[in-house]
Amino acid sequence: MKYTIACFMAFFVAGGVSAQNKSEAALKAKINSIVSKMTLEEKIDMLHGNALFSSAGVSRLGIPELTCDDGPLGVREEIKRFDWASANWTTDSATFLPNGSAIAATWNPIMANRYGVVIGEEANARKKHIMLAPAFNICRMPLCGRTYEYYSEDPYLNSLLAVQSVKGIQSQHVAACIKHFAANNQELNRDSVNTIVDERALREIYFPAFKAAIQQGNAYTIMSAYNKLNGYWCSENNFLLNKVLKNEWGFKGAVISDWGGVNHTVAAANNGLDIEMGSSGPYDQWYFAKPLLAAVKSGQVPVKTIDDKVRRILWVMYHTSMSANHPVGSIATPAHAKAAYDIASESIVLLKNDNHLLPLKAGNIKSIAVIGDNAIRTFALGGYGAGVKAKYEVTALAGIKSRFGKTASISFAQGYKANYLANNTDAQNKGYDQPNQTLIDEAVALAKTSDVAILCIGSNREYESEAHDRKSLELPFGEQALVNAVTAVNANTIIVIMAGAPYDLNEIKKSNHAVVWVWFNGSEAGNALADVLKGVVNPSGKLPFTFPVSLKDSPASALNSYPGKGATAEYKEGILVGYRWYDTKKIQPEFPFGYGLSYTDFSISHFSADKSSYKKDETIRAKFTVKNTGSRYGAEVVQLYVSDPVCSVLRPEKELKAFQKVFLQPGEMKTVELDVKVGDLAFYDEGKKSWKVEAGEFVLQLGNSSRNISKTIKISVK
Structure with a gap:
């Protein structure tokens, strides 16, 4: 009997592989047939943007435009075809999903997959073929402005989550665009810095999640980073794009530049870039437009190189926009809201609960003071980079009112002003870190007369933003002074921190009994937080990166390799990134990698x-x-x-x-x-x-x- 089953299984597997091979051979033949019918000019047109978020098809051959969209937090609002202004649609409100480090904090690949499915379904509803997500660069240093978008400091954790995010997105016939390849670990000088990274560190730390997303997740597209790696721009880096990505890893899809991340025509074309996006000036003058046509005609770029790029784009299309049984998609549905809630609930990290103040016993509490600007702030939008026009977003105050409002009176005090804008100069933002004594006094007066104070502090999407790094680990907006003042008058104070990256919590850890970390946690953030505070949900999140006691303890700072000297950042720590550094060097962290408490x-x-x-x-x-x-x-x-x-x-x-x-x-x-x-x-x-x-x-x-x-x-x- 065993022999019969074994033979049947062998036949079944061989038959499946054979059918798959036939299907791939048929697709290859179909693509080759299309390429043979195209003019050189039509091929070149497919290799660069023809609008902010699309590249051209070939209408006479029935090849559609390739459309893409941001991003990691959900499908962004529709913008005008040729500029960044809103298109003012009324049908583009989407689900705001928890940020990348929140997904990583779940330590649950199932949640990463559910995130991907929601992204894919909402992309289809908006007719987007490529989603510029997930982003999972290694969190090398805590100040990076995009840490909130990324996953963790560990390549294994990143890999498992990246694979499932990609599989979730692509289950809906939408291409995931994994980013940013590679060693894009700081925003400061990101479009000029030359990162010097030894090959061992690349292979052990910075490459594994990309490799897994391609070989296990079958990612259809990948985005090259802005920076140089070991002397060559990532968008024209032969080692990265040809040797490793396409030859070693067998990547079949298309390499897309980051927006404005192309610097030369011939080098980018010959060294592995397939689609140029986001450059400036008239579209026909871009590096991969008329200049590339001229380079082919002069023999600097072979026609076979152009054909390979077109084949890769068509391969992506046959798996997405031109696929059979393409899903219709759906957007901002109750099922998507439930996914956002579940991810948020599993991401929340209980950092401290010394006096077992949590979970709150609702029946015993008659008055709650909710304090802090973050209690009423939303996080779907803000700063540079992709945001989401959320159909709704439950704030912390709204969530607490919905869960505790029937049994307790709930009052609010702002406590601090978050007077910082990402597009302001340092001079314009001056004073953002100073406490507001008037608001502190109001908060103290409220806390004194309340059974419990819930203090919502941390960061926001303006303060943590693409295109710049933070200057320190200190909590912004004079928040520590607010914490000290409120805690002094109410022993039952719960500190709730909303942020996407590590901060200095030394004083809070020392002085406060209950501390909860909740990220930029999506459309259902307030409900998930309130359910954890009430004990409806038992917190199970774990930190996806180390919180250092001091910035100088972190490897890039300790070795004086951030932000780099001149235009060069040497990764002197090599493989000792994150907990690998702290544990090997016997440096005590504030909170270690993988840490999180439970009820x-x-x-x-x-x-x-x-x-x-x-x-x-x-x-x-x-x-x-x-x-x-x-x-x-x-x-x-x-x-x-x-x-x-x-x-x-x-x-x-x-x-x-x-x-x-x-x-x-x-x-x-x-x-x-x-x-x-x-x-x-x-x-x-x-x-x-x-x-x-x-x-x-x-x-x-x-x-x-x-x-x-x-x-x-x-x-x-x-």
Whole structure:
């Protein structure tokens, strides 16, 4: 019987592969037929923008325009075809989805996939073929203005989430455009800086999520970054685009420039860029327009190179706009709102709960003071970069009123002024960091007479923005003075921080009993927050990056490699990014990578590996039992790190290699297995240009943050 089933499965798999190969061969033949009918001028027209968010098709051959749109937070409002002004549609209100670091904080690939499906469905409703998302550059340093868009500091966590985001988007026949390739880790001088990164750091830290998104997620498009990498612009970097992306990784789709990110015609054409977007001046004068036509005619760019670009674009089209059974799409639906709520709920991180003030016991509370500008602020729009014209966005104050308003009186005080605009000069923004004593006095008076104070502080979309970096880790707008004043008069003060990147929380961590981190958390942010405060939802988020005690503790600052000298930023820390740096250098963080508390407790036991010794082509099967030892339903993220104590090269103290988010009822226990390929314990050998697993002892470390390891096992590799 076993033999029969095995034969059937082999036949089934072989048949499936054969059918797939036939389908791919047929598509290739169809594309080649179309290319053979095109003039050189028609081909060139497809390689550059013909409007702000589209590139040309060939109408006589039935090839449509290729349309794209931002972005990571949802489908942006419709703008005019040739300028950035609103088109003033009444049908383009969309779902505002939690920001990238919020998705990463869920530590749940299922949530990344649901995010992608919503993006894809809403893109279809708006007739967009490519979504410029997800963005998942490594969070190398905490000040980067786009940290809120990106995922985490860890390549493994980034990879799992990126793959699922891409699969979700593309399940709707919409292309994901993964970005920004590569080593775009600061906004300051982003369009001129030359990042110097050794190949080992590229392969181990900055490339893995892109590789996974392509090879496992089958991403249809990728966006080249603004910066130079090791001396060459990313949009014309032969090593990046041809050698690694197209040849090594087998990328079949199209490389799109960032908007205005092209610098030359011949170098970009020959070194792997396929579509030029966002350049300035008349469209027919762009680098990939008349200048490219002239370069082909003069022999500087081969016709076969042009044909390859057109084939890639057509391949993307046959998977998106020209695909069979193309979904109609839907926008701002209740189902999308539910997805936004679920992601937001799982992303919220409980940083501190010393006196068990949380969850709030609604029946015992008669008055709540909600304080802080962020309690009434929305985050769908602001600053530079993509925003969303949200159909609605529930503020923190609205969420708290909806959950507590029937049993308690709720009053509001602004507490501080967020007087900072991204497009202002430093002189115009001067004084933004000063406390407003009048507003503080009003907040204190309210807090004194309330049972509980909920203090909503942090950042906003103006302060954290594309095109600039923050200058420090300090909380903006004089917020610390407000926190100190309110806490002094009301011991039942809950600090709620809304931001997308690390801040200095030293004083808050020391002085305040309850601290909650909630991100720029989408259309349902206020409801998700209120449900966590009330205990309807047990917080399960974990930090996707390290919070340093001081900026000088972070690697780029400690090594004086940010923002760089002149136009060059040398990544001197190499592979020691994020927790790899703090753990290896024994630097105590403010909050470690992977950290987050719960309203219940968990225990981890019976940690074992299936063997004590492995060959290099085998898989380690680690097993453990996790139990909810508390009284509430909740989830723990169990994290498996691996260390290589004796190695011929520097290895980090530990590296995340697997994790599982486990949901448990009170008293429930589950046995979980995490698989790690021995090959994934390799380091990149720059001398041999290959991955290497050295024989010897490795240590498997199990815990719930990079700094809270509860179980270890030693294994050996032959």
